Amino acid sequence: MSRIAYVNGQYVPHNEAAVHIEDRGYQFADGVYEVFAVHGGKMIGEKGHLDRLAHSLRELRIDWPVSRRVLGVLTREVARRNRVRDGLVYLQITRGVARRDHPFPENAESALVLTARRAPPLDKEALRQGVSVITLPDIRWKRHDIKSVALLPNILGKQQAREAGAYEAWLVNDDGMVTEGTSSNAWIVTKDGELVTHNTSHAILNGITRLSVLEAADEAGVKFSERPFSVDEALSAKEAFVTSSSSHVKAVTVIDGKPVGNGHIGELTSRMLDLYVDFIEGKGGPQKTDTWN
Numbered sequence: 001m002s003r004i005a006y007v008n009g010q011y012v013p014h015n016e017a018a019v020h021i022e023d024r025g026y027q028f029a030d031g032v033y034e035v036f037a038v039h040g041g042k043m044i045g046e047k048g049h050l051d052r053l054a055h056s057l058r059e060l061r062i063d064w065p066v067s068r069r070v071l072g073v074l075t076r077e078v079a080r081r082n083r084v085r086d087g088l089v090y091l092q093i094t095r096g097v098a099r100r101d102h103p104f105p106e107n108a109e110s111a112l113v114l115t116a117r118r119a120p121p122l123d124k125e126a127l128r129q130g131v132s133v134i135t136l137p138d139i140r141w142k143r144h145d146i147k148s149v150a151l152l153p154n155i156l157g158k159q160q161a162r163e164a165g166a167y168e169a170w171l172v173n174d175d176g177m178v179t180e181g182t183s184s185n186a187w188i189v190t191k192d193g194e195l196v197t198h199n200t201s202h203a204i205l206n207g208i209t210r211l212s213v214l215e216a217a218d219e220a221g222v223k224f225s226e227r228p229f230s231v232d233e234a235l236s237a238k239e240a241f242v243t244s245s246s247s248h249v250k251a252v253t254v255i256d257g258k259p260v261g262n263g264h265i266g267e268l269t270s271r272m273l274d275l276y277v278d279f280i281e282g283k284g285g286p287q288k289t290d291t292w293n
């Protein structure tokens with residue numbers, strides 16, 4: 001079966017899909033994106049993704065290419081046309097095509113691209129295996145709450161992680177605090193048993209998976225704290241994990257070459273994975289997505 005992409009109003013074969021060379025996404029990274037997980041045929045956290053997209057577009061003053069309602073329909077349609085039961089849908093919106101000039105163009109129409117790809121179904125055992133992370137200085141700009149397509153520091157960080165044999169790089173700000181991963185949110189369980197992830201601010205992207213895990217924790221009576229944590233705290237943590245639409249809840253068992261706890265997935269991480277899967281299979285994603293209003 002050939003893959004289908006949606007580009008500015010048309011469904012086209014994926015390998016023929018193209019955008020204009022003067023698209024500001026290509027020229028300036030002047031655009032935003034979203035990545036939706038599809039799990040068992042269901043789009044996870046659609047409302048949250050669209051709320052976060054609305055925030056990104058609003059902050060950058062990029063127009064919606066189609067209405068929010070239509071965008072939801074198109075996103076599901078791209079998944080359907082590509083027969084994605086488990087996988088990811090990518091959505092990209094740029095400020096559009098215009099003669100190259102830094103200020104916003106006057107008449108450009110924002111451009112929309114949607115693609116979908118299959119991925120293996122969520123595999124709890126694989127997620128429990130555990131991966132390693134390294135820590136790196138956070139050299140990004142100061143608006144991580146906006147899901148911008150400008151990902152150069154994230155790419156460089158991820159590449160450095162891969163070259164070090166690690167799955168992810170955790171980014172550390174000038175105060176020695178871990179903000180998040182290059183494409184995921186970072187979590188620890190401190191040596192006192194506290195579940196911690198960075199609070200929402202301009203310093204992190206508020207992950208849809210992060211919100212699901214927090215709501216699932218709340219419902220199950222698991223205490224958590226949304227606050228920055230230091231590299232030292234991470235290195236002495238009992239447990240650690242990352243969350244994202246593509247990584248779900250993935251155990252971290254090594255940080256900067258040192259085992260986390262006993263070097264195996266921790267008890268609370270394992271529980272949060274179970275709670276997360278039950279949560280998305282039940283509610284389909286976070287309900288409290290007013291953080292962007």
Ligand code: PDD
Nearest residue numbers: 035182183184185205207208209244245
């Ligand atoms: N990444 N932080 C960053 C910097 C991210 O790029 C992502 C998502 C997250 C987690 O967000 P969510 O739970 O909504 O996926 C946190 C996506 C998956 C990507 O770029 O592929």
